[in-house]
Amino acid sequence: MNLFGLLGFPLGHSFSKTYFTEKFKAEKINAEFRNFELEDISRMFRIIEETPDLKGFAITIPYKEKIIPFLDNISDEARAIGAVNSVKVEHTPAGFSLTGHNTDMAGFRDSLLHFIPHVPERAFILGTGGAAKAVKYALTSLGVAVTSVSRTPTGIEIGYPEIIRQLDKTPLIVNTTPLGTWPHVENCPPIPYEHLTPNHYLFDLVYNPAVTTFMQKGIQQGAKVHNGLEMLHLQAEYSWKIWNS
Structure with a gap:
C-alpha cells in the first residue's frame, strides 16, 4: 500500500x-x-x-x-x-x-480567479512566511502590484499602521498568517477594518473556522470574503499529480 x-x-x-x-x-x-x-x-x-x-x-x-x-x-x-x-x-x-x-502558488492562483472575476491592480499580503511567498509569486505573475505587511517590517515591507495610507487604492487583502485559526478563533490581523468598503476583497488562507474573525469584520463593512479551503483542495490535487508522476 x-x-x-x-x-x-x-x-x-x-x-x-x-x-x-x-x-x-x-x-x-x-x-x-x-x-x-x-x-x-x-x-x-x-x-x-x-x-x-x-x-x-x-x-x-x-x-x-x-x-x-x-x-x-x-x-x-x-x-x-x-x-x-x-x-x-x-x-x-x-x-x-x-x-x-x-503547489500553494497554483492552488491560490486558481482559487483567487474563482473568487475575483477581474484581478485588481494592487494587493496587500499580510505575513511574510512560506505561504506569503507563494501568494506573492502568484499575484505578481498575474500582474498585481504587491505590498507585503509585517509586524516587524524590513525595508521591503510595511508595518500594519501604514496600511491605512494605501487602503483606498488596494482592494485585495490576503491574510497568509495563522491568526484566527482554531482554537484561537478570536484573533485577527490588526488592519483598519472600519475603513474597509464593499470594494474590498479579503482572502484568508485560514480555513478552520470557515468564517474567521478577519472575514467577519470584512463582511460587517460590506467587503467580499473567501477562505482557504478551496485553495487547500486545489493545492492537494496538484500535489497528488506530482506524487504520482
Missing part, C-alpha cells in the same frame, strides 16, 4: 489527512495518509528510511522554508518562490531522493 503524509508542527489545525482519506475511499485508491508531527525537521530522514512505502508528503508550518536545505532537488518554481509545500519521495537501491515543489 502506498503511503502519503503531512509533515509539520503542530498539526491539530490540518484537514489534509481527512481530505486525502476521503479521496482514497471515494476513488477506491489503495493508499494511506498519515500525519507526521515533528518538532525537529531533521527527524524526517528517519521516518523516510523506516517507511519505504512513503511516496510523497505535504509540508506545512513551520517547515516550508526550513526543509529546502534537506532536499536533493527542487523545482524551478519552488526555488523562485523560496518555499516548498510538497515533496516527492523516490526510493532507489542506493537510498531515497527528495524533490521539493510548490
Whole structure:
C-alpha cells in the first residue's frame, strides 16, 4: 500500500489527512495518509528510511522554508518562490531522493480567479512566511502590484499602521498568517477594518473556522470574503499529480 503524509508542527489545525482519506475511499485508491508531527525537521530522514512505502508528503508550518536545505532537488518554481509545500519521495537501491515543489502558488492562483472575476491592480499580503511567498509569486505573475505587511517590517515591507495610507487604492487583502485559526478563533490581523468598503476583497488562507474573525469584520463593512479551503483542495490535487508522476 502506498503511503502519503503531512509533515509539520503542530498539526491539530490540518484537514489534509481527512481530505486525502476521503479521496482514497471515494476513488477506491489503495493508499494511506498519515500525519507526521515533528518538532525537529531533521527527524524526517528517519521516518523516510523506516517507511519505504512513503511516496510523497505535504509540508506545512513551520517547515516550508526550513526543509529546502534537506532536499536533493527542487523545482524551478519552488526555488523562485523560496518555499516548498510538497515533496516527492523516490526510493532507489542506493537510498531515497527528495524533490521539493510548490503547489500553494497554483492552488491560490486558481482559487483567487474563482473568487475575483477581474484581478485588481494592487494587493496587500499580510505575513511574510512560506505561504506569503507563494501568494506573492502568484499575484505578481498575474500582474498585481504587491505590498507585503509585517509586524516587524524590513525595508521591503510595511508595518500594519501604514496600511491605512494605501487602503483606498488596494482592494485585495490576503491574510497568509495563522491568526484566527482554531482554537484561537478570536484573533485577527490588526488592519483598519472600519475603513474597509464593499470594494474590498479579503482572502484568508485560514480555513478552520470557515468564517474567521478577519472575514467577519470584512463582511460587517460590506467587503467580499473567501477562505482557504478551496485553495487547500486545489493545492492537494496538484500535489497528488506530482506524487504520482
